[in-house]
Amino acid sequence: MIIGxxxxxxxxxxITAGHGMTLYNFLGLDELECQVAxxxxxxxxxxxxxxxxxxxxxxxxNMDALGYLDPGVTVNIIKDGKLAKRENLDIPQRIENVIKxxxxxxITTVEQELPHIFTLRDRENRVYRxxxxxxxxx
Amino acid sequence: MRSLIDIQELTVTEIDELIAVANDIIENxxxxxxxxxxxxxxxLFFEPSTRTRLSFESAMYNLGGNVLGFSEAQSSSSAKGxxxxxxxxxxxxxxxxxxxxxxKEGAPMVASMNTDIPVINAxxxxxxxxxxxxxxxxxxxxxxGRFDNITIGFCGDLKFGRTVHSLIGAMSRYENVKFVLxxxxxxxxxxxxxxxxxxxxxxxxxxxxSLEEAMPDLDILYMTRVxxxxxxxxxxxxxxxxxYILTPxxxxxxxTDLCIMHPLPRVNEISVAVDSDPRACYFKQVNNGKFIRMAxxxxxxxxx
Numbered sequence: 001m002i003i004g005x006x007x008x009x010x011x012x013x014x015i016t017a018g019h020g021m022t023l024y025n026f027l028g029l030d031e032l033e034c035q036v037a038x039x040x041x042x043x044x045x046x047x048x049x050x051x052x053x054x055x056x057x058x059x060x061x062n063m064d065a066l067g068y069l070d071p072g073v074t075v076n077i078i079k080d081g082k083l084a085k086r087e088n089l090d091i092p093q094r095i096e097n098v099i100k101x102x103x104x105x106x107i108t109t110v111e112q113e114l115p116h117i118f119t120l121r122d123r124e125n126r127v128y129r130x131x132x133x134x135x136x137x138x
Numbered sequence: 139m140r141s142l143i144d145i146q147e148l149t150v151t152e153i154d155e156l157i158a159v160a161n162d163i164i165e166n167x168x169x170x171x172x173x174x175x176x177x178x179x180x181x182l183f184f185e186p187s188t189r190t191r192l193s194f195e196s197a198m199y200n201l202g203g204n205v206l207g208f209s210e211a212q213s214s215s216s217a218k219g220x221x222x223x224x225x226x227x228x229x230x231x232x233x234x235x236x237x238x239x240x241x242k243e244g245a246p247m248v249a250s251m252n253t254d255i256p257v258i259n260a261x262x263x264x265x266x267x268x269x270x271x272x273x274x275x276x277x278x279x280x281x282x283g284r285f286d287n288i289t290i291g292f293c294g295d296l297k298f299g300r301t302v303h304s305l306i307g308a309m310s311r312y313e314n315v316k317f318v319l320x321x322x323x324x325x326x327x328x329x330x331x332x333x334x335x336x337x338x339x340x341x342x343x344x345x346x347x348s349l350e351e352a353m354p355d356l357d358i359l360y361m362t363r364v365x366x367x368x369x370x371x372x373x374x375x376x377x378x379x380x381x382y383i384l385t386p387x388x389x390x391x392x393x394t395d396l397c398i399m400h401p402l403p404r405v406n407e408i409s410v411a412v413d414s415d416p417r418a419c420y421f422k423q424v425n426n427g428k429f430i431r432m433a434x435x436x437x438x439x440x441x442x
Contacts (some may be wrong), residue, residue, distance in 0.1 A: 055438050105263045107242040114248065132244020133265055136330075 003054060010061070011076040013052040017041055019070050020051030026069060027061065029053070059132075064092040068099075068128070081103045091126060094119050098126075103135035140438055141250035141257040145268040145304050150311050151436075157279050158271060158398070159433035166317045167200065170432065173441050174203035180233035181207035182225070182249075183260070184240040189402060189424060190269070194237040196432035201441075206233065223252040230255050235439055256438035264300050265377060270401055271304040273427040278358060280426065281397040281419055286313040286408045289355050293320040294362035294382050294407060296327045301401040302362060303331055317343040318352045325364065328352065349382060354391045359384070361400045361420075362367050363407045385409045392417070399423055 015023060020038050029036045035056040044050040058077060066073055067089040077085040100116045101108045108114050108130070117131040128137040142148070148156070154425045163170050179198040183191050183347045186209065215224060222245050229236060230253040238246045239260040246266075247258035261267040275285070283290060288310060291304050296319055306327070309315050317336065319327050326345060336343045344350050353359075366375050384398070384408060400420040401407060412418050435441075 078166065105241075105243045105265075107222065107240070107244040107262075108246055110242055110438075111248070112221075113221065130244070132247050133263075134243075 001039070003039065004053055005081060006035075006056045006078050007081050009034075009057050009078050010053075010055045010059065011078060012055075012066075013050070013074040013076060014047060014072050015042070015053065016053035016070050016072060017049035017051055019045070020053055023051075023066070023073075025054060026065060029126055031108065033060070062098070063087070063089060064095050065098040066093045068095045072127060091107065091120060091123060094131075097126065101130040101133065101135055102138050103130065103133050106130060106133040106135060108132060139254060139256045141246075141259075141441070142256070142268050142434065143247050143250060143259045143440065144266050144277050145271040145308050148268075153275060153308070154256065156430060156433045156437060157276050157328055159436065160276050160429040161280070163429050163432050164219055165421070166356055170201055170436075173436055174198060174201035177201075177203040177206065177235070177439060178233040179205050179207075179442075180229045180236045180433065181205060181209075182229065182238045182240075183207065183209045184211040184238075184245070186210055187239055187377075189427070190267075191237075193424070193427045194258075194269075194431055196324065197428050197435060198429070201432055201435060203228075203435075207237075212221065220297040222248045223407070225249075226252045226257070228391060235435060257427050258434065258438065260302075264298060267300055267304060269427070269431055270301050271308050272430045272434065273423055274301070274305050274360070274399060274401070276310060276426045277399060277423045278397065280422075282357060282395075286315065288312075288314075288357045289316040289317040289318060290358040290360065291320055291356040291361045292327075292362070293349055293384075294350075295319040295325045296362070297325040299362045301326070302360065305360065306331065306335050310339055310341055315341065316355075317341065317363075318356060319345045320345060320349050320352050320382075321345075322347060322364070322374075323383070324378075325372065332334070347412070348382070349384070350388060350391070353388065354393070358393065358397045358399060359392070361398065361407055363405055376429045383407055383409060384412055386411050387413065389415065389417070 001117045017066040039052040041049045042052050072088050073089050075087040096115050096117050118128040118137050121127050121129045181191050181194050198205050226249040232313035235256045237258045237260045240262050243263040246262050250257040259266050296302050397419050398417050398418045
């Protein structure tokens with residue numbers, strides 16, 4: 001399978017195999033008018049299989065959301081056909097409006113304007129809890 | 139200014155300081171009678187409460203301050219759909235400190251994020267109730283004279299009881315505290331609390347379904363109510379409910395200096411016959427609640 005090189009854009013590499021579509025939907029890539037390629041189950045020396053997303057334009061990415069959804073992703077910024085910047089993600093300490101609190105007793109269920117904020121409580125097990133009610137993110 | 143939303147926000151040293159002030163207030167109430175003169179406490183109770191609201195109000199009056207507020211959501215603008223943030227911004231212009239109870243978990247935190255005056259969480263649903271924990275700690279200190287080298291038993295509903303979880307968290311910070319968790323299988327302490335408070339801190343705990351077996355070892359017995367609605371079927375409730383009612387007979391094997399506590403209100407989980415036992419401390423707890431709230435109001439208002 002051959003997918004052309006991009007001149008100015010973003011390549012999201014090392015996406016856990018099978019997670020590409022989740023990231024595609026979460027980042028709202030379906031709304032872009034430029035070319036976007038989602039490659040599933042590409043061969044990877046490091047991972048065995050991986051997903052890759054190529055975006056033919058430089059857009060603002062919510063790095064915290066990306067880090068929460070798939071911290072192993074590598075973000076490559078391409079300019080003039082060359083790699084301009086490579087960023088390895090980390091698990092974010094705090095995420096805002098990435099996921100919603102599911103606790104029916106949480107104040108966020110009745111106050112629609114409140115941002116849904118979660119903080120990392122257990123790095124080893126990647127446990128996030130709601131800032132307000134401390135319910136575990138599901 | 140600083141708020142108090144969760145008991146874990148206070149260090150052990152700060153808790154010790156609050157307890158020392160509360161004890162001094164008990165000994166020398168006159169010294170504190172005008173400490174908050176000219177200050178106003180707003181008690182914003184979005185759901186009914188007897189003890190906590192009156193305790194806060196009594197505490198402020200005993201400090202020479204004044205009180206305003208409401209005791210149910212229906213008598214506030216929240217009944218018209220006003221957000222917590224807007225209510226608090228408004229109250230922030232009328233008061234110097236807020237005590238807030240709300241049925242939704244996290245509401246007092248939202249309040250504290252929207253005002254410059256201190257907010258005290260007076261209970262947010264089943265989540266936090268830090269001044270109850272401070273009350274419990276003051277009672278333990280006054281009755282036992284220490285927090286370390288203690289065996290504390292929690293009995294009843296250990297799954298949903300916020301006062302139990304909060305007191306476990308506070309007591310787990312002291313040395314050589316042994317926890318005895320007495321409950322039916324259906325109402326055991328949640329696994330994540332056991333992991334964070336006992337396993338991760340390498341603390342001793344025992345789980346049992348028998349109050350009688352646990353009784354002889356206890357220095358403190360913290361009773362809670364086993365509620366009918368927590369059971370999946372009526373038969374289990376009927377089978378178990380009497381096991382967790384404290385009676386004079388069950389106290390026969392207890393230590394002579396046992397301290398019996400309960401966050402109240404009680405329904406039938408402590409027999410009225412136990413009230414006259416010198417080991418019953420639950421009404422002393424109510425009294426202690428006022429004094430520790432006085433100490434806390436002074437601390438948050440930075441009154442010396």
